[in-house]
Structure formats: structure tokens, C-alpha cells
Amino acid sequence: MPRNEPTEVTDGWDGERSPRRRKAVRYGVPVAVAGVAAATIGLVPAFAGGSPDLPKISAQDLIAKVAKSDVQQLSGTVRVTTDLGLPSLPGAGGGAGGFGGAPGGGEKGGDSASAAPQNKLMELASGAHTLRVAVDGPDKQRVSIVDKAAEYSLVHHGNELWAYDSGSNTAVRSTAPDSRSGKEHRAPKGLPKDLKGATPQDLAKQALEAAGDTTSVTVDGTAKVAGRDAYQLLIKPKQTGSTVGSIRVAVDAENGTPLKFTLTPTSGGAAAVDVGYTNVDFAKPAASTFDFTPPKGAKVVDGDKERATAQREHGKDAPSRKELAKDMGGLNVIGKGWTSIATIKGEGPGLPSGKDKGEGAGGDAAKFLDSIGDKVNGSFGSGRFFSTRLVNALVTDNGTVYVGAVDKQSLINAANAAK
Numbered sequence: 236m237p238r239n240e241p242t243e244v245t246d247g248w249d250g251e252r253s254p255r256r257r258k259a260v261r262y263g264v265p266v267a268v269a270g271v272a273a274a275t276i277g278l279v280p281a282f283a284g285g286s287p288d289l290p291k292i293s294a295q296d297l298i299a300k301v302a303k304s305d306v307q308q309l310s311g312t313v314r315v316t317t318d319l320g321l322p323s324l325p326g327a328g329g330g331a332g333g334f335g336g337a338p339g340g341g342e343k344g345g346d347s348a349s350a351a352p353q354n355k356l357m358e359l360a361s362g363a364h365t366l367r368v369a370v371d372g373p374d375k376q377r378v379s380i381v382d383k384a385a386e387y388s389l390v391h392h393g394n395e396l397w398a399y400d401s402g403s404n405t406a407v408r409s410t411a412p413d414s415r416s417g418k419e420h421r422a423p424k425g426l427p428k429d430l431k432g433a434t435p436q437d438l439a440k441q442a443l444e445a446a447g448d449t450t451s452v453t454v455d456g457t458a459k460v461a462g463r464d465a466y467q468l469l470i471k472p473k474q475t476g477s478t479v480g481s482i483r484v485a486v487d488a489e490n491g492t493p494l495k496f497t498l499t500p501t502s503g504g505a506a507a508v509d510v511g512y513t514n515v516d517f518a519k520p521a522a523s524t525f526d527f528t529p530p531k532g533a534k535v536v537d538g539d540k541e542r543a544t545a546q547r548e549h550g551k552d553a554p555s556r557k558e559l560a561k562d563m564g565g566l567n568v569i570g571k572g573w574t575s576i577a578t579i580k581g582e583g584p585g586l587p588s589g590k591d592k593g594e595g596a597g598g599d600a601a602k603f604l605d606s607i608g609d610k611v612n613g614s615f616g617s618g619r620f621f622s623t624r625l626v627n628a629l630v631t632d633n634g635t636v637y638v639g640a641v642d643k644q645s646l647i648n649a650a651n652a653a654k
Contacts, residue, residue, distance in 0.1 A: 286457045287464040289488050294452045297466055297486060298443060304491030310369040310524070311461065311515035313434060317361055317508050320624035358382075368434065369520040377525055390527040397527045398538070406529040409538030435510055439484045439493035442470055449474050449572030460485045460494040461512040472573035476645040477501065478625050479573055490517065500624045501642075507624050569649060576639035576649050611643070615650040 292300075358364070358380070367379045379388040385402040396411035455469040465485040472479055478500050485495035495511030529535050567578045608619035611629065618631035620643055629637040629646040635653075637646045 287459055287488075289457050289464060289466060292454060292466060294454050294468070297454055297468055298452070300491035301439065301443065301468075301484075301486055301493060302491075304487075306370075306490055306492050306517060307372050308370060308519045309492075309515060309517050310520045311367075312513045313366040313368055313510065314363070314513050315359055315366060315510050316363045316506070317359060318505055318624065319360060319507055319626075320622075321361055366434075369524045371520050371522075371525065375525045388527070390525060392525040392527070396538075397529075399527070399529065399533070401530075403534070404530065404532060405534045405536060407536045407538040407541075409542075435484070435493040435496040435512065438496040438508075438510055439468075439486075442482050442484070442496075447572055449574075455483070457488075458485050458495075460487075461515045463494060463515070464488040465494050474572055474574045476641050477573035478627065478640045478642060485511065492517075498625075502624060569653075570639075574639070574641050574645060576637050576641060576646065578638075578649070578653070579636040611647060613647045613651045615647075615654040618650070620646070 365381045367377075367381060369375075369377045374391070374393050376391045377388065379386055385400075387401070388397070388399045390397045390399075391411050394411050396409045398407040398409070399405070449472060451469075451471045451473055453469045453471075455467045458465050458467050465487055468484040468486055470482040470484070480499045480501040480503070483495075483497045483499070484493050486492070487494050494515065496508070497506045497511075498508040500507045567580070569576050569578060608621045608630075611618055611620045616632055618629055621628045621630070622643070625640050626638065627641060627643060627646060629643075629650055631637075631650060635650070637649050639646065
């Protein structure tokens with residue numbers, strides 16, 4: 236059988252403020268960069284086994300195969316390895332208790348904070364993690380994150396959703412969205428929606444949807460992944476200045492399911508994100524897989540009640556995303572494709588200057604920013620550059636923020652052009 240030569244697709248796709256909030260914008264930038272970098276996982280090699288001989292297929296046909304794939308039942312193990320080069324952030328604890336939510340700690344709510352899905356999702360932004368996944372249609376999913384001796388599980392069965400953290404022995408029960416009502420998005424194939432973006436299927440879908448005329452898409456050989464024959468789909472930016480070198484997706488040759496997803500930065504080295512099945516079975520999982528009963532002695536929390544209470548207590552004080560954007564001078568995106576840059580217009584002082592490096596919170600913030608950011612200058616004035624292996628940010632001294640999966644010079648050029 237002929238091996239697949241690169242087949243390129245070059246078109247066909249088209250991606251008055253209060254002092255308290257001002258300080259949040261000023262000192263929260265490193266955390267914001269970390270959050271954007273974590274979200275970049277949704278864009279993203281080591282393939283196991285040999286390179287099987289498979290019938291030749293074009294990039295268009297392989298993408299169509301992925302689009303038509305509608306696997307409703309599967310179970311398997313997913314290995315997630317992330318190396319974004321994020322700086323160590325104060326208070327960003329890990330471990331079984333959760334990201335910044337160790338047993339007994341965190342915000343009001345105590346141990347329940349460690350079982351919050353958003354905390355566990357943040358943990359996937361660094362290091363290596365093992366996920367066990369099972370799916371049986373839109374109303375039955377289970378995913379467990381297994382780290383060392385601890386385990387965190389999300390179980391969706393009908394209108395019930397359980398989140399259990401063995402580290403704090405806490406179980407949170409919530410009402411799941413009705414996937415058939417049309418009022419809510421159904422949980423994505425392979426994973427409850429709280430952890431969307433953690434499987435090869437979700438990552439591949441997001442990457443292909445973002446592809447446009449700034450993207451080269453080719454079929455680049457074959458691979459053996461989790462014991463199954465697969466084609467390798469290679470996605471690369473055509474634009475210069477992007478920190479994304481390439482995205483490689485292994486697509487099951489039989490049913491079109493993405494089995495492995497890898498993002499390699501332009502800087503080279505190890506993959507920034509490598510997510511793939513180490514074993515997978517497309518048979519119907521046992522019904523008992525989606526049953527959950529809190530272990531004896533576990534603290535059981537009513538998630539719906541906690542959410543309602545939080546909304547009553549903080550709803551009036553918590554600004555919406557639109558309000559935050561307006562408060563920060565507005566969010567705007569310049570450029571397109573892989574080199575698009577998000578900007579948040581600032582007004583007045585942005586980062587603490589040298590004269591602020593005294594005692595107290597301001598001085599501590601300045602010292603911390605100096606330890607992770609580089610001073611930069613341009614026709615825009617001066618500012619500080621923060622970097623990861625994928626997402627970089629430039630914060631000018633007047634408080635304007637430029638963020639994108641682009642290199643340092645691209646951010647400086649954007650700031651110069653906007654002055």
C-alpha cells in the first residue's frame with residue numbers, strides 16, 4: 236500500500252475604574268497569562284508503535300472523516316503532558332487537594348473548593364496526568380484524574396453530576412444540564428463539559444475549527460496509537476511570528492476519532508502539550524461505570540445550593556465579563572489567525588515602577604514582576620514582557636495589555652502601531 240505523502244490544504248477555512256480593580260489588573264497579569272496559557276491547551280508527540288501501511292487519503296478527506304465521526308461509546312486511558320513553561324505563582328498549590336485548594340483550605344466552602352471542576356482543570360496546565368475516560372451517549376460520561384495515590388472523578392449520569400475528590404474525601408452533587416432540552420449544550424463526547432478540552436477529540440475539533448487561509452494542513456504519514464492504525468494530520472501556521480510550530484493529530488483510520496494531539500512550539504524541544512490515548516476500547520462500557528455512591532465518611536456538598544448562595548452573596552458585587560472589559564477600557568483583537576493579539580486598553584499607571592519597590596504589597600508585587608518579566612522599550616514607551624512557551628504578554632507602563640501566541644517582537648510592534 237502506498238504511504239501518505241504530505242497533501243496540503245491552503246484554503247477552505249476561515250479565529251471610572253476603582254483603585255481595587257486597577258490593582259487587580261496591575262498585579263494580576265501573571266495569573267492572567269497563566270490562564271490564557273492554560274486555555275491554549277484547547278488549540279494543541281511521541282507516537283507509540285510503528286508506521287502502518289494505509290490507503291492514501293487527502294487532507295480534505297481525512298478532515299471530512301473526522302467531522303463525520305460520531306463515536307458515542309468508548310472507554311480508555313488518556314495521558315496528558317503539558318509543559319507551557321509557566322512561572323511559579325504565589326498561592327498556586329497543587330497536589331491532591333486541588334489547584335490552590337488543598338483539603339481544608341481555599342475560599343468559603345472549605346473542602347468543597349478542592350472538588351471544584353475548574354480547579355482540577357487548572358492542574359492539567361502543567362506536568363503529567365493520567366485520565367480514565369468512559370462514554371455512553373450524551374447522558375453518561377465519567378472521567379477520573381489519577382495522580383499518585385489520589386483520584387478525582389466527575390460522573391455524569393442523566394440529570395445528576397457528581398464531583399469527588401479523594402484527597403479531601405469530598406463529594407459535590409449538582410444537577411446536570413438536560414442534553415435533550417435544547418436549552419443547554421450537551422456534554423461533549425468523551426468528557427463532561429466542566430473538563431472540556433482535555434481529550435484528543437475536543438482538542439482536534441477546536442484546532443480544525445480555527446484553521447483558515449493562514450494555515451497549512453497536510454497528511455503526514457501514519458502511526459500506531461493505543462494499538463490502533465492512524466493517519467497523522469499535520470497543522471502548521473503559514474504566518475511568521477507565531478509561537479506555535481505545529482499541531483499533529485493522530486486520526487483513527489477506521490472510525491475517524493482523534494487518538495492523539497500534540498502541539499510543538501517554534502522554540503523546539505519537548506511538546507508543549509501532548510494528549511493521547513494509551514489504550515482505548517470502542518465497545519459499550521459497563522452500566523455500573525456511571526454509578527456513583529459517596530464513600531463512607533465522605534463530606535457531601537449540595538453544589539446547586541452552594542452556587543445559589545454564592546450568587547446571592549456575591550452576584551451584585553461580581554462584574555460580568557462585559558463589565559470587566561468595559562472597566563478595563565475594552566477588549567479588542569488585532570490581526571488574524573495564528574498571530575492575532577488580544578489587547579486590553581489601560582488608563583493610567585499599569586505596573587509598579589522602581590520607586591514603588593518599597594515595603595508592603597506594592598513593593599512585593601514589583602519584586603515578583605521583576606523576577607518573571609523583562610523590561611522592554613519602544614515608541615509606545617516602556618513596559619514589561621511576560622513569557623511562556625506558547626502565550627506571551629506585554630504590559631505597558633500605562634496599563635495596556637497585549638496578549639497572544641506570538642513572539643516578543645510581534646507584541647512590541649502591535650504596541651508601537653497603537654501608540
